[in-house]
Amino acid sequence: MSDDISSLDTALPDHGGHRQRLRDRARKGGVSALPDYELLELFLFRSIPQRDVKPLAKALLTRFGSLPATLSAPLEDMLQVSALDNKGRALKMTADIALDLALMFESTRRMLAEPLKRSTVISSWASLVSYLRVTLAHEPREQFRILFLDKKNQLIADEIMNHGTVDHAPAYPREIMRRSLELSASSVILVHNHPILG
Structure with missing residues (x-):
């Protein structure tokens, strides 16, 4: 089996329930209370199932400096980012994951700009x-x-x-x-x- 994100070991546990605990914290305290790396981590859960994505979230923020800069980074730059998960396996950005992040940024930008455009x-x-x-x-x-x-x-x-x-x-x-x-x-x-x- 390769270490690429596209080939996942579905038998691995969800690293001790971390994903569920993070989701529960987000529901109880509100997503606005989460630090940037956890907000990014929650989003990466959807793109990268059954892997510890916290190191990748932190690597992205370290590389680009902030959450907005990460989400608006050029796709080719995002593809250069990688990290090791909690099992020591490589987590590599793929074009699909980078596109997911870019879509989140563009959706947010349009949401903020739309009322301004109308008025x-x-x-x-x-x-x-x-x-x-x-x-x-x-x-x-x-x-x-x-x-x-x-x-x-x-x-x-x-x-x-x-x-x-x-x-x-x-x-x-x-x-x-x-x-x-x-x-x-x-x-x-x-x-x-x-x-x-x-």
């Missing part, structure tokens, strides 16, 4: 910064985004016009004008981020 009025620097913190906070790559506003400064659309590398995101004025006319935007805000390299 956001970009009328001050503070409101612009608040909106961008939600939408761009943990993006690992440079982006060139455009916020299209109506005459009351309400957000019509927030669109990524181009992705870049870690230090370059091209912008094309013709495309900006074309899209502004399509949306009947009264004004636009051009946004370019600089990802923090870890």
Whole structure:
């Protein structure tokens, strides 16, 4: 049998009931009371059955520095992370597990951004910064985004016009004008981020 996560020994116990104890603690105390590694561990339970995933959760947080940075990390970077479980066997990230984590981050980002999109009025620097913190906070790559506003400064659309590398995101004025006319935007805000390299 290989040590890869995809081939699991289903006869192994759930490492002394740890999973059930952690679930019980989450139910009783609420998931908001859990430290980041346990929150990540609970999520990894679903992707990696019948293995001790705490070392992998801690390895991910150590590698990327925080839960948001872990969940928003590029898939190829997540695949470099591994750990040993409580039996000394290798736990390796797979593309499916990395995708599961990325889906959790994207779902959370959309959930936070949706009410802002429907009611956001970009009328001050503070409101612009608040909106961008939600939408761009943990993006690992440079982006060139455009916020299209109506005459009351309400957000019509927030669109990524181009992705870049870690230090370059091209912008094309013709495309900006074309899209502004399509949306009947009264004004636009051009946004370019600089990802923090870890």
